[in-house]
Amino acid sequence: MSLLELKNVSKIYGDLKALDNVSLHVDQGEWVAIMGPSGSGKSTMMNIIGCMDKPTSGEVLLDGVDISRESSKKLTDIRRDKIGLIFQQFHMVNYLTAVENVMVSQYYHSMPDEKEALEALGRVGLRERARHLPSQLSGGEQQRVCVARALINHPELILADEPTGNLDEANENIVLDLFAQLHKEGTTLIVVTHDPEVADAAQRTIVLEHGKVAREVINENFGK
Amino acid sequence: MKHFSLPVNNLIRKPGRTTVLALLTAFLALAVFGGSVVVLSLRSGLNSLEARLGADIILVPSQAQSKVSFQNMFLQGTTGAFYMDASVPEKALEVEGVEKAAPQTFLASLKADCCSIKIQVIGIDPERDFTVQPWITRSLTRDLGDMDVAVGCKVEADVGEIIRIYEQRCKVVARLEATGTGLDTAVYCDMNTMNTLLRAAEEKGVSHKIESGDQVISAVYVKVKDGYDIDAVNSRLNGHIRKVTAVRTRSMITGVSDSLAGVSRTVTVLIAAVWVLAFMILLLAFLLIIRERTREFAVLRLAGASRGMLSRMVLAESSLCGLLGGLIGVGLAALLLFPFAQLIESALNLPYLTPKPGTVLLLAAGTVLLSAAVAAFSSVIAAYRLSRVDPGAALREGN
Ligand SMILES: Nc1ncnc2c1ncn2[C@@H]1O[C@H](COP(=O)(O)OP(=O)(O)OP(=O)(O)O)[C@@H](O)[C@H]1O
Ligand SMILES: [Mg+2]
Numbered sequence: 001m002s003l004l005e006l007k008n009v010s011k012i013y014g015d016l017k018a019l020d021n022v023s024l025h026v027d028q029g030e031w032v033a034i035m036g037p038s039g040s041g042k043s044t045m046m047n048i049i050g051c052m053d054k055p056t057s058g059e060v061l062l063d064g065v066d067i068s069r070e071s072s073k074k075l076t077d078i079r080r081d082k083i084g085l086i087f088q089q090f091h092m093v094n095y096l097t098a099v100e101n102v103m104v105s106q107y108y109h110s111m112p113d114e115k116e117a118l119e120a121l122g123r124v125g126l127r128e129r130a131r132h133l134p135s136q137l138s139g140g141e142q143q144r145v146c147v148a149r150a151l152i153n154h155p156e157l158i159l160a161d162e163p164t165g166n167l168d169e170a171n172e173n174i175v176l177d178l179f180a181q182l183h184k185e186g187t188t189l190i191v192v193t194h195d196p197e198v199a200d201a202a203q204r205t206i207v208l209e210h211g212k213v214a215r216e217v218i219n220e221n222f223g224k
Numbered sequence: 225m226k227h228f229s230l231p232v233n234n235l236i237r238k239p240g241r242t243t244v245l246a247l248l249t250a251f252l253a254l255a256v257f258g259g260s261v262v263v264l265s266l267r268s269g270l271n272s273l274e275a276r277l278g279a280d281i282i283l284v285p286s287q288a289q290s291k292v293s294f295q296n297m298f299l300q301g302t303t304g305a306f307y308m309d310a311s312v313p314e315k316a317l318e319v320e321g322v323e324k325a326a327p328q329t330f331l332a333s334l335k336a337d338c339c340s341i342k343i344q345v346i347g348i349d350p351e352r353d354f355t356v357q358p359w360i361t362r363s364l365t366r367d368l369g370d371m372d373v374a375v376g377c378k379v380e381a382d383v384g385e386i387i388r389i390y391e392q393r394c395k396v397v398a399r400l401e402a403t404g405t406g407l408d409t410a411v412y413c414d415m416n417t418m419n420t421l422l423r424a425a426e427e428k429g430v431s432h433k434i435e436s437g438d439q440v441i442s443a444v445y446v447k448v449k450d451g452y453d454i455d456a457v458n459s460r461l462n463g464h465i466r467k468v469t470a471v472r473t474r475s476m477i478t479g480v481s482d483s484l485a486g487v488s489r490t491v492t493v494l495i496a497a498v499w500v501l502a503f504m505i506l507l508l509a510f511l512l513i514i515r516e517r518t519r520e521f522a523v524l525r526l527a528g529a530s531r532g533m534l535s536r537m538v539l540a541e542s543s544l545c546g547l548l549g550g551l552i553g554v555g556l557a558a559l560l561l562f563p564f565a566q567l568i569e570s571a572l573n574l575p576y577l578t579p580k581p582g583t584v585l586l587l588a589a590g591t592v593l594l595s596a597a598v599a600a601f602s603s604v605i606a607a608y609r610l611s612r613v614d615p616g617a618a619l620r621e622g623n
Contacts, residue, residue, distance in 0.1 A: 052526070052616035073530060080528030091523045095237035107230060108528035149527065 002061075003028040003157060003188050004049065009058030009068075011044050011211075018044040019055065020211035028156075031179070031189040031222075033199035036208035042192045045208070046161045049190065050085055051075040063156070080109055084150030088162035090142035092134040098141075099130040102149045109153045120148040123181075125174055140171030147175060151182060158182060160191045164198055176201050231540040241513070245542070246549040248506055249595045253553025255498035257591040259491040261561050261584065262568065266484050269404035269575030273480065276403050277473045278355035279326075279445035280454050281461065283312060286469040306330070308468060310439040313352065315465045321452035322461070326352040327441040329418045331425060333389045333411075343379060344410040345389060347418025355445050356412055364398035368414045374398040376408040387411075390424035404569070404577025415439065446470070483574055503602055510542065510606035521610045522618035531611040538607035539600050546599025550592035558588070 004026040011019040019041045026032050034042050047053035048060060051067055060068045067078060079085075092101045102117040121130050124144035134142055143163065150158060158179075164172040176198065179189055191202060199205045205217045235242045285308040307329075316325040329347035348356050350367045360374050368374060373387070373394045381387050385396045394413065402408055413421070419439065448457045454472060461470035521534055529537075561568070562578065569576035578584070 047616045052614075076525075076528070076530045079526075080530075085526050091519075091526065093520050093523055096233065100233065104230070104524060105527045108524070108530075108533060153528075 001028045002026070003030075003063060004190075005059075005061040006045075006049075007059040007061070009045075009048065009055045009060060011041070011048065011053070012056045017211045019048075021058070022208075022211070022213055024206060024213060024216075026188060026190060029183070029186050029188055030204065031183045031202045032191070033202035033205040034190065034192045034208065035194065035196075035199055035205055036214070040208040041211040042208055043161055044211075046159050046190070046192055049157075050083055050159045051079040080153075082156045084153070084155035084158045086143075086146055086150045086158065086160035086163045088165040090134075090139060090146050090166075092142055092145060094134045097131050097133055098126060098137065098145045101134070101145055102152055105149045105152050117148075117152060120152045121145070123151075124148045124178060140167050143167055143171065144174060147178060151178075151187075155187070157188045157190070160189070162192055162194065164193065164195060172198070231537055231544060234537075234541055235544055242545060242548075245506070245509060245545040245599065246552060248502055248509065249546045249549025249599050250553035250556065251549075252498060252502040252598060253550040253591050253595045254557045255495050255502075255553075256594065257554045257588060258557035258561055259495045260587055260591075261557065261579070263488050263491050264579045264583065264587070265404070265565070265568075265576045266487060266572070266574055268579055269569075269577040270477070270481055270484055272403040272577050273405045273407075273575045274473075274477055276355060276359065276405065276407055277445075277477070278358075278447075279473055280448040281446040281458050281470050282473055283316060283325075283444040283446060283461065283465065283468050283470050284308075284442075286467055306442050307440045308442070310441055312441065312444050312465060312468055316444055316446055316461060319457065319460050319464050321449050321457040322446055323449040324352070324354050324445075324447040326354055326445045327415075328353070328356075328443050328445065329415065329422070329440060330442040331418065331421055334428075341380065341387065344406075345373075345418070345421060346410050346412050347415050347421075348412060349415050353445075354447060359400060359403075360398065360412060363400050368397065368412070368417070370414075371395060371417050371420070372397045372413065373417070374400055374412045376400050376410050376412075377402040378408040379411060389421055390428050392421055392424050402577060403575070405575040444468075480574060487572060487574065499598075503598060506599060506602035507605070510603045514606050514609050517610060518613055518618050521613045522615040525613060525615040534613075535607035535611035538603055538610055542603035542607075543596040543600040546596035547592060549599065550595030553595065554588045554591050 002025045006022055006024050009019055009022045010017060022041075022045065034045070036042055044053070048055050048068075049062070051070075055068050058068065059066050062078065063082065065078070067075060070078070093104065096104065099114060099117050099121060102120055103112040103114065106112045106117065118127060118130055121127050124147050126141060126144055126148070129137060129141060134145075137145065143166065147163070150160075160179075164175055167175065172195075179191070179201065183189055189202070191198065193199050200219060200221070203219055203222045205219065207214045207216070285306050310327070313325040313327050316322050327349055331345040331347070333341065333343050333345060346356070350357055360368070364374060371392070371394050373396055375381050375396050375398070377400060379399075381396045383396050383399055386393050387396060388394070389411075394411075394417070400408075400412075422440065446457075446461065448454050454474075458470045458472055461468075521529075524534060524537075565576065565578055579587075
């Protein structure tokens with residue numbers, strides 16, 4: 001069953017086509033990697049799927065709802081209820097502790113629950129650093145906090161834009177292991193990456209070039 | 225589960241910013257609360273002076289610069305004495321339109337061995353008096369007996385204590401309520417006691433010329449019958465009684481109320497200026513905060529906050545800040561005003577009576593709420609702008 005479907009989506013800045021008539025679909029529970037050279041439109045696409053931006057033309061169906069036509073209020077609701085976002089940069093509120101940064105997500109979703117937030121930090125191996133401020137955490141640790149924050153509300157879809165771009169091998173493996181676990185639990189994952197190893201972990205890789213889908217590769221070795 | 229409130233958390237984690245904003249509103253609250261208390265105190269001082277004077281016209285001896293000394297006596301409590309013939313009250317009652325005429329006798333005690341304190345002694349005739357007596361009645365249910373005195377609230381003597389005036393032992397039987405005027409520094413007795421004291425003073429060589437034996441008086445308080453024109457009665461009194469000047473009490477008080485109006489105006493202008501200034505600074509401070517917090521708000525937006533939630537958060541933070549500032553400002557004003565009421569009174573040279581605790585509390589609560597409202601209001605633009613942050617764009621810029 002298809003969770004996400006893009007139909008002839010374009011995003012045009014002046015005379016630059018950041019996305020040029022892109023069509024694709026992602027199934028419920030699927031783990032997809034997106035690759036492509038710099039400037040090929042990967043982040044642009046993720047921002048549109050993540051309800052942070054709207055396409056110039058085309059339809060974006062998420063769970064059957066065309067999010068390219070929704071009001072900004074409705075988009076906030078959809079993002080809060082269905083999507084977990086992870087970026088290359090570690091976006092934390094710098095005067096809140098690790099566990100509070102995770103709780104912020106619960107705060108706007110339902111009710112802050114510290115116990116649950118601590119468990120989520122435990123999943124990314126940061127149970128002991130819960131009371132630290134971002135400035136007291138390494139980059140890799142900050143990114144893991146962001147991952148914990150993205151999954152705290154059990155989103156259907158996790159969007160990660162170069163989540164391991166700034167991480168060392170050890171941290172990258174922690175994040176990839178977690179993705180594998182989320183995949184097993186039925187979460188749909190879309191991961192933008194430049195790293196072939198990260199792409200290899202996914203079931204399918206979509207390659208963008210000049211704002212167009214250049215090709216798709218099914219990972220025959222998935223799960224092996 | 226630990227309670228988690230983002231606005232409170234933000235205020236605690238940014239103590240510098242919170243302090244600056246709170247102090248700005250504290251400044252506002254200080255001006256509003258302090259100014260209002262001063263104006264109210266002056267107003268109740270004037271009211272109480274008016275009530276205490278109670279009379280429409282006061283008769284004083286014409287030879288002295290009586291009006292001036294009289295006014296000083298009432299407003300500042302400077303001691304003094306002036307005397308006239310004891311028959312003046314009777315003569316006054318002969319004048320058409322006069323309802324009541326009550327004599328009072330003034331005597332200043334010395335700061336010397338013979339007297340425990342330097343004060344103004346005021347003798348009243350309980351039978352005829354209609355100005356001081358009702359005030360005494362509130363603290364003392366019976367009449368003043370021989371060698372009994374009632375003391376104003378600023379006289380340092382307790383009920384039951386014996387004070388010496390010209391070697392005479394007087395018993396303090398009542399302490400009177402505050403009026404905020406010079407009357408608070410006086411001691412009150414009946415005419416018998418006053419005569420004893422006058423004679424004792426004479427023996428001490430206090431240079432008042434007192435015609436022996438006879439009762440002497442310093443002033444006569446006149447109440448005009450309803451329906452009569454006070455000015456007309458005033459000039460009839462001036463014509464009828466020799467060597468005595470009739471003064472309308474209003475004319476003594478108008479000087480006071482004029483200066484009061486002046487002080488009120490100044491305070492009001494000052495408060496308004498502080499408001500405009502503080503509001504502008506707050507507005508600016510919040511506008512500066514927009515830039516500082518854009519990224520933070522973008523992150524919160526991505527974490528699922530709606531625009532409404534974010535603007536409510538800004539308003540909650542600023543009104544909490546304002547609440548805190550309001551409390552600080554009111555507290556500071558209270559610390560400055562109430563212990564130094566005396567100093568303010570002598571600096572302003574006007575009757576000054578701190579309003580009742582209930583009124584002060586109400587005023588304090590109002591000021592605190594107002595501070596919160598002003599702080600919230602000055603953050604409206606910031607709340608709007610921050611809630612409209614485009615998370616995608618803001619975070620891209622951050623990189
Ligand atoms: N707000 C914008 N205004 C104008 N041009 C933009 C804007 N956002 C992106 N672009 C352009 O759109 C194109 C696609 O950008 P995008 O960020 O999607 O690339 P990307 O594939 O994520 O690249 P990278 O791998 O470097 O992150 C780029 O040429 C970029 O300059
Ligand atoms: Mg990108």
